[in-house]
Amino acid sequence: MLKGKRGLVVGIANADSIAYGCAVKLRAFGAELALTYLNEKAEKHVRPLAEGLQARIIAPLDVQQPGALEALFARIAQDWGSLDFVIHSIAFAPREDLHGRVVDCSAEGFAQAMHVSCWSFLRMARLAEPLMGAGGVLVTMSYYGADKVVGNYNMMGPVKAALEASVRYAADELGEKGIRVFAVSPGPLRTRAASGIAQFDELVAMAQDRAPQRRLVDIGEVGRVVAFLVSGASSGMTGDTVYVDAGLHNVA
Numbered sequence: 001m002l003k004g005k006r007g008l009v010v011g012i013a014n015a016d017s018i019a020y021g022c023a024v025k026l027r028a029f030g031a032e033l034a035l036t037y038l039n040e041k042a043e044k045h046v047r048p049l050a051e052g053l054q055a056r057i058i059a060p061l062d063v064q065q066p067g068a069l070e071a072l073f074a075r076i077a078q079d080w081g082s083l084d085f086v087i088h089s090i091a092f093a094p095r096e097d098l099h100g101r102v103v104d105c106s107a108e109g110f111a112q113a114m115h116v117s118c119w120s121f122l123r124m125a126r127l128a129e130p131l132m133g134a135g136g137v138l139v140t141m142s143y144y145g146a147d148k149v150v151g152n153y154n155m156m157g158p159v160k161a162a163l164e165a166s167v168r169y170a171a172d173e174l175g176e177k178g179i180r181v182f183a184v185s186p187g188p189l190r191t192r193a194a195s196g197i198a199q200f201d202e203l204v205a206m207a208q209d210r211a212p213q214r215r216l217v218d219i220g221e222v223g224r225v226v227a228f229l230v231s232g233a234s235s236g237m238t239g240d241t242v243y244v245d246a247g248l249h250n251v252a
Helices: 018-028 040-052 068-079 107-131 156-177 200-210 219-230
Strands: 006-010 032-037 057-060 085-088 136-141 179-186 241-244
Touching (some): 006 107, 018 032, 018 085, 136 219, 156 179, 179 219
Parallel strands (some): 006 032, 006 085, 032 057, 085 136
16 A cells, blocks of 8 residues: 555654554555654664664654754655655653643743644654655644643643644645645553653543543554555545544543
């Protein structure tokens, strides 16, 4: 389904990462991958996974470092010359801001969360645009807390709401070039990033109890949906937030 397509996946920290679940499925359907790791400490966990997926490009990326994104896309342009898709699966908020009330968050903490979790996606879209001359797909990861108040999700709710709005605007601005843009919204998953949310176990229990399927989804299920969005099968779709949460978002 994806044979001949080349794409960048950002956000793998370990084998439990949503980004890894996406990379596994994208590779299984035939795509060639470029994968990133945050820093030297993370490389020892990510590189074996990347090599197992036969990633053609394995590179460091800290989006908070000036010039890091530009350097990565310059390498992709040099090695590949084009790009078919980008999967953005990174988010961050300082713990002291994330664990407090939204109205109490610091300007610095809010700006940092927006930079990593939202602006970096827009910057990737801008850098990917000239490499997607034949069209392409951009996907980022959101959460139900962008649309409804979820206990302990706190500051990340407004940040993810901004991300989903950014998806809609980017879809409109890039659509005439054949570039489609999506947010995928899984339910709560036990990932390294989610461990920073206060009382996360209670959030998981709530999701399992309330979701119509009475369960959590796994990273493989998210990956299969992402593969569908990247493929031509979803050619008539763009600008959407696609829920992969066992139906949880439909329950009041």
